[in-house]
Amino acid sequence: MTGIEVTGVGLLVTVQDLGRTGFLGQGITTGGAVDGFALQCANRLVGNPDSLAGLEIVLAGMQLTLREQATVAFYGASVPIQVDGEGQDMEQPINVAAGCAIDVGASRTGTYTYMAVRGGIDTPPVLGSRSTVVRESLGGLMGRGLENGDVLPIGQSPVAHSSHHNVRGRVCAPTRGEPPADRVLTLRYVPGFQYEQVDSACRNNLTTETYAVTGAANRMAVPLDGARLKTGLSQLRSEATCLGSIQVPPDGKPIVLLNDRQTMGGYPQMGVVLPADCALLGQSRPGIKVKFQEVTITEAEQLVWLARHYEETHLSALEQLWGVS
């Protein structure tokens, strides 16, 4: 017997990689880990390339039984982990013997936790990706969230990363996670789409008002609560949406679109939130306060470059834990 058997699912657990590209024009959304960086971190900890698929665990944990020996790692929203009853740390490679049970508890902060397994979750790729889009019954394991009794195949161990030194220790880099409850998360965005057409008061309110993440947030979008924005626009022709699009529906409460967004929309869009901020927003629980901050395209490019530089540094450090240089 091989693979990973699912013995319990709290809320929603899906197979995710870094998403699909090239099919937006046919109405097929990107999907992919909401906190893609956290998935990459988990993958590096087990010596995987960034492109391999892991499990995305939403809020309420899961239980698994390994049918073969495997190395796993957890990253993202902070959760308690037990392997055969013994507590384990996140952000560490964990060797698990065949037959052992893994129990992932509910997250303490944040929304999305990622589990990587050495070799990756090896469900069949659909249009170049293993990411699950439940709404479209696409990808992952039969296009749906995991259920009790499912068995997930584990891929072959990557050749280049074969030696395991089992280093234990912590990486001295700040972990990105949910912002503290008493702080306001800044969502930096590049203005665009209908930005120039909306009322100037609306543009002004977008950056001066404080909004809160609502309980309706999911992998598609994060609806926000706060002052209503009056765009003065209605009946637009449908057009493309982006990861991070700030949509303003008729009720005036902005919505930030995430990975499983519909590829087109007819609501006014005022701009696009930077990818790193989208991941932080996705991790944020209901009630977390957010503020929008406008940046120029040049500033945005610098910020994206800095974020990537930070991520690369952090990922290389994690790779050391696996013992690969």
Added chain:
Amino acid sequence: MHWSYAGVNGLRLSHDDSPSPAVTASLLQFRNRLFKCHPEGISDCVMGYQTLTIFFDPSILTRDRLVATIEKLGADPSAQPLPGRQIDLPVWYSETSGQDLAEVAELCDLSVEGVVEMHCSQVYNAYATGFAPGFCYLGDTPEPLTVPRLATPRRAVPAGSVALADRQTAVYPSASPGGWRLIGRCPLELFNLSKSPPALIAVGDRVSFKPIDKDRFVELGGQV
């Protein structure tokens, strides 16, 4: 035509004219020329009614280079738009297969036969694909067939449903929630992941509807 930003890795081209088959054809042609100039680096292109949004991979193609190409191509309108394919879609129109048919007839002050005849009376332009995989926005429907969306969307619309909303018509490729008004069902498979491309209808195609009866619907693979 002018361009603006669609986030850090996107550019949005917007046509100055109102939506029409000619605008669609010219945007499509612009998209094809862009692909030719940059066979790598453009990750996705999404056609809207009068927009073309391009997503690129900045590690392969910089925004400045893409903008330079857009400006160069925009200054050269010489190339002729390509005509789309003609696609005929058989439809079983009935109150069984399209539960809003009678209501649509009433809203439009037409008989049920009149609705069917009018829906089949013209060739539609495929303006855009989105909302769901393979869902294609077709238009414009004849003025008398203009109907509002349902106040509350249905939780489940059967696959193949032919629907109307405003001056648009479409076929739902797979079962999904939906707020358009249903007038019939098409037995053809509009979206199949094992085909390349998966979607039967592409933006720029010319689409017509042909009425069929229930027996023919079943013969063509329709599920009653």
